[in-house]
Amino acid sequence: MNHIIHKNLEPVRMLYSCTAGQQVPMIGAVVPAGFPSPAQDYIEDVLDLNELLIQHPAATYFVRVEGYSMLNAGIYPEDILIVDRSLDAVNGKIVIAVVDGEFTVKRLHIDKKGVCFLMPDNPDYEPVRIHEGMDFSIWGVVTNVIHKL
Amino acid sequence: MVEFRKPEKNQRPIYALVDCNQFYVSCERVFQPYLEGKPVGVLSNNDGCLVALSPEMKALGIKRGTPAYQIRPVQEQHELYLFSSNYTLYGDMSARVMKTIASFAPDIEIYSIDEAFLSFKGMEHMDLTAYAQTIRQTVMKWTGIPVSIGIGTTKTLAKIANKVAKTYKAYQGVFNIVDHPKMEKILSTIDLEDIWGVGRQYSKKMKKMGLMTAADLLHLENEWVRNQFTVVGLRTVLELKGYPCIEMENTANPRKQIVSSRSFGHPVKDYEDMEEAMSSFCSNAVERLRSQKSVARQLFVYLCTNPFRNDPQYANFMYSRLPDYSAYTPDFIQLGKTILRKIFKPGYLYKKCGVMISDIILEKDIQPTLFDVPYCQQDKKKLMLCMDKINQKYGSHKIYFASNGVLKKWRMRREILSPQFTTCWAELLVAKDNPGSAFQKVKLVNQRS
Numbered sequence: 001m002n003h004i005i006h007k008n009l010e011p012v013r014m015l016y017s018c019t020a021g022q023q024v025p026m027i028g029a030v031v032p033a034g035f036p037s038p039a040q041d042y043i044e045d046v047l048d049l050n051e052l053l054i055q056h057p058a059a060t061y062f063v064r065v066e067g068y069s070m071l072n073a074g075i076y077p078e079d080i081l082i083v084d085r086s087l088d089a090v091n092g093k094i095v096i097a098v099v100d101g102e103f104t105v106k107r108l109h110i111d112k113k114g115v116c117f118l119m120p121d122n123p124d125y126e127p128v129r130i131h132e133g134m135d136f137s138i139w140g141v142v143t144n145v146i147h148k149l
Numbered sequence: 150m151v152e153f154r155k156p157e158k159n160q161r162p163i164y165a166l167v168d169c170n171q172f173y174v175s176c177e178r179v180f181q182p183y184l185e186g187k188p189v190g191v192l193s194n195n196d197g198c199l200v201a202l203s204p205e206m207k208a209l210g211i212k213r214g215t216p217a218y219q220i221r222p223v224q225e226q227h228e229l230y231l232f233s234s235n236y237t238l239y240g241d242m243s244a245r246v247m248k249t250i251a252s253f254a255p256d257i258e259i260y261s262i263d264e265a266f267l268s269f270k271g272m273e274h275m276d277l278t279a280y281a282q283t284i285r286q287t288v289m290k291w292t293g294i295p296v297s298i299g300i301g302t303t304k305t306l307a308k309i310a311n312k313v314a315k316t317y318k319a320y321q322g323v324f325n326i327v328d329h330p331k332m333e334k335i336l337s338t339i340d341l342e343d344i345w346g347v348g349r350q351y352s353k354k355m356k357k358m359g360l361m362t363a364a365d366l367l368h369l370e371n372e373w374v375r376n377q378f379t380v381v382g383l384r385t386v387l388e389l390k391g392y393p394c395i396e397m398e399n400t401a402n403p404r405k406q407i408v409s410s411r412s413f414g415h416p417v418k419d420y421e422d423m424e425e426a427m428s429s430f431c432s433n434a435v436e437r438l439r440s441q442k443s444v445a446r447q448l449f450v451y452l453c454t455n456p457f458r459n460d461p462q463y464a465n466f467m468y469s470r471l472p473d474y475s476a477y478t479p480d481f482i483q484l485g486k487t488i489l490r491k492i493f494k495p496g497y498l499y500k501k502c503g504v505m506i507s508d509i510i511l512e513k514d515i516q517p518t519l520f521d522v523p524y525c526q527q528d529k530k531k532l533m534l535c536m537d538k539i540n541q542k543y544g545s546h547k548i549y550f551a552s553n554g555v556l557k558k559w560r561m562r563r564e565i566l567s568p569q570f571t572t573c574w575a576e577l578l579v580a581k582d583n584p585g586s587a588f589q590k591v592k593l594v595n596q597r598s
Contacts (some may be wrong), residue, residue: 058248059291061571067582081580086291096580101183105580125582137182139293 053144059086061140063096063103070094070105073121079147081105083140094142099128100135105142155391162393163269163300163327164307165281167250167288169243170295170315170322172263173201176242177232179293180570180578188229192217195412196233196565233566241571245292253284258397266304268397273327281323300325304395305388308345309336309363336389337364346385351378363389407445409434410503416455417499420489423452425554427489430504431481432553436540438506439533444474444515444524447508448481450488455500465492470508474515477529478536481506482552544575 054060063081073094075081081096089095091110096103097118106118106128116130130136155161169175173191178184188206190199198216209227211220223229243262251257254267267284269277281298288296299311306326313335314324329335341352344363354377360366366374366386375383384394409430417423427450438445451466467488471480485504515523524530540547568576 056291058245062574062577064577064579066579069582080574080577085293086287098182101181101185103182103578103580104582120582139182 053082054084055143056084056086059140060084060143063105063142065105069120069122069125070107071122073107074147075105075121075145076147079145081142082144082146084143085140087141087143089138089141096139096142098135098137098139103139108138156393159271159273161270161302162396163273163277163302164304164397165254165267165269165277165284166260166299166301166304166307166311167246167265167267167284168297168299168311168315169246169263170297171201171203172243172294173232173234173239174203175294176235176239177567179242180238181567184230188227190220190229190231192231192233192565194234195414197412200234231565235567235569237569237572238567242292242294246288246294246296249288249291250284250296253280253287256397266307266397269300277327278323278325281325282321285322295322297322298324300327302327302391303388303393305345305385306391309339309343309389312339312343333364333367336367337362339363341366344385344389346381346388351382354378405509406505406507407434407437407509408503408505409437410451410501410505412501413499417502418495418497420493420495422554423493423499423502424486424489425552426502427485427504428482428550428552429554430502431485432478432550434504434506435476435478435481436537438509439476439537442512443509444476444512445506445509446471446474447506448484448488449505449507450485450492450503451505452489452492452499452502454497458498458500460498461496463494463497465494467492468505473518473521473524474510475524475529476512477524477527477533478550482550486552541572542574544569544573 050057061083063083065075065077065079065081067077075094083096087093089108091108093108094105095108096105097108098104099118104118106120109117109119109127111117116136118128118130120127174184174189177189177191186205187203188209188211189203190206190211191201192198193200196217198214199211199220200213202211202213206229209223209229211223217231220229220231224231239262246263247257247259247265250265250267254269254272256268256270258266258268260266269280272280277300281300285296285298288294297311297314299307299309299314300323301307301310310324310326313326314320314322317324326332326335339362341347341355341360341362342349344352344366347355355366358377360369366389369386371383371387374386387394411426411430413426417426431448447468447470449466449468451464453464454460454462456462469484469488471484475481481504512525515525517523536548540549570576570578
């Protein structure tokens with residue numbers, strides 16, 4: 001997860017600074033001599049990315065992206081998707097779907113007649129209409145993208 | 150004679166046994182959905198024999214325990230999928246299932262990798278069958294793992310209810326046997342061997358006495374049962390009658406010992422190979438020790454030849470202690486080597502070797518001594534954490550100790566291992582643009598319509 005760590009750190013330090021036990025203190029300033037900072041009493045909170053990105057740990061999975069079909073949704077090849085299976089796949093959500101036994105990431109669109117479409121977010125790709133008898137299921141709902149800059 | 154009393158309604162315990170259906174196969178299917186509806190099997194260590202199989206595979210006449218080589222001919226005629234045991238994946242999925250069900254009850258006892266008891270005590274005012282259905286659907290949705298749930302006033306009855314839920318499709322995976330009007334009839338369908346706690350020995354003895362099913366045990370005199378089958382047998386009979394004897398056990402404390410051992414893919418003859426194997430097992434065990442934030446002091450090493458071969462036989466073990474608590478892999482490897490040199494005898498074909506770490510305490514509980522710096526304050530710890538992190542990121546065993554060996558001739562055969570989808574960044578599930586050629590077909594259909 002080097003995506004979130006500053007690039008100038010040397011490699012070993014980098015890996016080391018993201019060990020499980022290590023967390024980022026919210027108020028980490030060095031206190032100068034003299035009066036202690038009144039904020040010191042509150043150094044209890046730490047920021048945990050899991051808390052921000054994952055609501056249901058038992059139901060959350062990571063999926064790597066291949067291809068360009070969701071480019072305009074900000075999903076690029078090699079990005080890591082955070083997928084929550086506990087959420088309901090409602091109209092307009094970006095989902096991980098299983099089509100003929102294989103995984104794909106697309107936006108779910110359900111029209112007024114109740115027909116499902118898997119919509120790419122890239123004009124170079126065609127939407128896929130889900131018809132009866134097709135081997136299709138929704139595997140999970142994408143909640144976040146981890147994108148390396 | 151002690152008098153047994155049934156607890157009052159609403160104060161009595163209610164147990165729900167949640168059991169994953171063909172757990173290993175189900176884990177493989179969650180991340181490889183094309184396996185749905187296909188015959189799938191999972192092989193034991195060294196790809197030796199089948200340890201789990203899907204109903205589709207059973208339908209081909211293949212049984213649990215069948216050696217892999219006997220399946221190969223079938224594989225030529227049928228499309229079947231075999232996998233090596235992916236313990237990392239199964240372990241992670243098990244934790245997910247347990248976490249999910251734990252939120253549905255005040256108490257949980259994790260009984261094995263794929264089974265857990267929930268306590269529904271004090272929840273009798275609810276429709277427990279419907280509640281269990283909710284649990285089942287939630288586990289399915291969150292983890293993709295199908296489970297069956299049996300509910301009873303004792304653990305033994307919950308186990309039986311679970312079997313009923315699994316056997317009869319109409320119950321949709323949930324069966325509640327609490328105060329069931331046809332209790333005796335249900336129990337008469339349960340073979341003695343399938344009762345929790347009745348071993349093969351007891352069931353043989355019982356069958357000789359003309360006892361055939363669980364229902365036959367209901368009317369036995371307690372005193373007589375105790376004389377014939379000791380207090381263990383009595384406990385089972387009382388449980389069947391609805392008197393709870395086996396309570397919830399909380400097994401949340403960290404492990405008291407960690408074992409790492411494998412049968413070798415090929416017999417090991419040379420000391421160097423054996424040392425590599427032992428060193429690998431040490432690395433593995435100490436890594437697990439670190440993952441539970443513990444340190445340990447005692448190491449046990451054993452080795453043995455294959456008793457099923459007609460070769461000269463030898464087995465030995467020995468243990469030794471470190472001067473201080475540690476979770477530093479080289480400390481254990483070094484000690485292991487000292488032990489191994491003492492117990493290894495040349496001239497034998499070894500089948501198995503293993504290490505066991507014991508005297509385990511939590512890292513935070515180390516008592517500092519006056520002169521030595523404890524493990525957790527040394528650079529040793531930083532080095533180990535760094536190594537674990539690299540291996541977690543780039544795949545396990547990307548960096549390791551040279552003493553573990555490079556060629557690993559002894560290594561376990563796991564030739565058809567699925568990726569570690571949930572625990573290794575390099576092996577994550579991949580979502581494709583146009584999954585397979587199937588999508589092309591779909592496109593054509595779309596254009597036509």
